[in-house]
Amino acid sequence: MRKILMTLCLMFVTLAQAQDLKTLKFGTIFDDAIINLKSSLGEPTTSNTNLVVYQNVHYRGFKWDKITFKFAQRKLCEVRCYMNKKNKQQALTQLSAIAKTMKKDYSITMDYEDDGDVFYSGGVSPMGFGHLFTIFVSPYNSIWTAQMRFGPFSI
Numbered sequence: 001m002r003k004i005l006m007t008l009c010l011m012f013v014t015l016a017q018a019q020d021l022k023t024l025k026f027g028t029i030f031d032d033a034i035i036n037l038k039s040s041l042g043e044p045t046t047s048n049t050n051l052v053v054y055q056n057v058h059y060r061g062f063k064w065d066k067i068t069f070k071f072a073q074r075k076l077c078e079v080r081c082y083m084n085k086k087n088k089q090q091a092l093t094q095l096s097a098i099a100k101t102m103k104k105d106y107s108i109t110m111d112y113e114d115d116g117d118v119f120y121s122g123g124v125s126p127m128g129f130g131h132l133f134t135i136f137v138s139p140y141n142s143i144w145t146a147q148m149r150f151g152p153f154s155i
Contacts, residue, residue, distance in 0.1 A: 067079065078152035085145065109131075120134070126153055
């Protein structure tokens with residue numbers, strides 16, 4: 001019983017921390033963003049004023065192998081979430097699950113790449129036009145990935 005209670009507490013804390021990322025806005029200056037990121041996700045794997053990288057992050061019900069936060073002129077302009085898969089088909093299968101989760105909070109559109117692969121876009125960008133995020137499949141460092149990209153935005 002004690003183990004179950006401890007597990008539930010740990011899950012709640014992890015979920016609560018990941019939800020803090022919703023308060024991080026594009027255009028936030030690096031000094032403020034890094035405080036939010038560290039309080040939400042802990043110490044990054046690597047960090048400088050242009051790029052903050054986390055590995056093995058649980059966010060929105062998924063385990064992401066890597067999440068990068070990119071800064072331009074010391075302002076947050078792009079976030080990419082990478083989920084490594086063994087092959088392209090596994091990455092494509094993961095897309096619908098990610099889109100279904102994001103659909104709970106955002107409007108989602110589905111479209112097709114020139115090669116026929118599906119991708120999803122949703123939300124409204126902080127610029128007031130265009131999409132907030134795109135969910136797609138792409139090779140990254142010679143590995144197939146399901147990716148969720150927010151931005152890049154010129155803020």
